[in-house]
Amino acid sequence: IFSLPMISVKGKLNFSPEDRTKKHRNQSSWKRIAMINTSCDIDKYYAWFLKTRFNLELNKNLRGSHITIISDRMDRDIFDQGSRVFHGKEIEFFYDPKDINSSGKHWWISVKCPDAENIRESFGLKRNPYFGFHLTIGHANEKNEYHSEYIVNQIKRFGI
Numbered sequence: 001i002f003s004l005p006m007i008s009v010k011g012k013l014n015f016s017p018e019d020r021t022k023k024h025r026n027q028s029s030w031k032r033i034a035m036i037n038t039s040c041d042i043d044k045y046y047a048w049f050l051k052t053r054f055n056l057e058l059n060k061n062l063r064g065s066h067i068t069i070i071s072d073r074m075d076r077d078i079f080d081q082g083s084r085v086f087h088g089k090e091i092e093f094f095y096d097p098k099d100i101n102s103s104g105k106h107w108w109i110s111v112k113c114p115d116a117e118n119i120r121e122s123f124g125l126k127r128n129p130y131f132g133f134h135l136t137i138g139h140a141n142e143k144n145e146y147h148s149e150y151i152v153n154q155i156k157r158f159g160i
Helices: 022-027 040-056 075-086 114-124 145-158
Strands: 007-015 029-038 066-072 090-102 106-112 134-139
Touching: 007 066, 007 075, 007 106, 029 075, 040 106, 040 134, 066 114, 066 134, 090 114, 090 134, 090 145
Parallel strands: none
Antiparallel strands: 007 029, 007 090, 029 066, 090 106, 106 134
């Protein structure tokens, strides 16, 4: 069976990114955030495929193409100390282009990132976050959520 290799992408670590959502603002007193910003449009690239193949228009990411590596409750001093070491560093992650997932509303690509696992561990966190490392492609809004769920069910049903 033909198998595509994992794709390697590099991005820069960004600690304490700008608040862009109401949820982020409401949780900013206790939640610490760090992400890998890709400076490319991987999310838009895969969203284009979903639009072209299934006529599924997704809402775009407010933060652009990124992988969140820390979104946890943790000690501010430990976070600040670690961010001084890692902020702005280039980090590599890998993904399988066939590994597109959806909950029906949200669409994402699972990501492997050993360096991010090591960074989380150095902060005293579990190596893998609760939702796993992923790159969000986009999400369906209330107008097309039913269509998105339908597409997911058809993909599963027919192995598309």
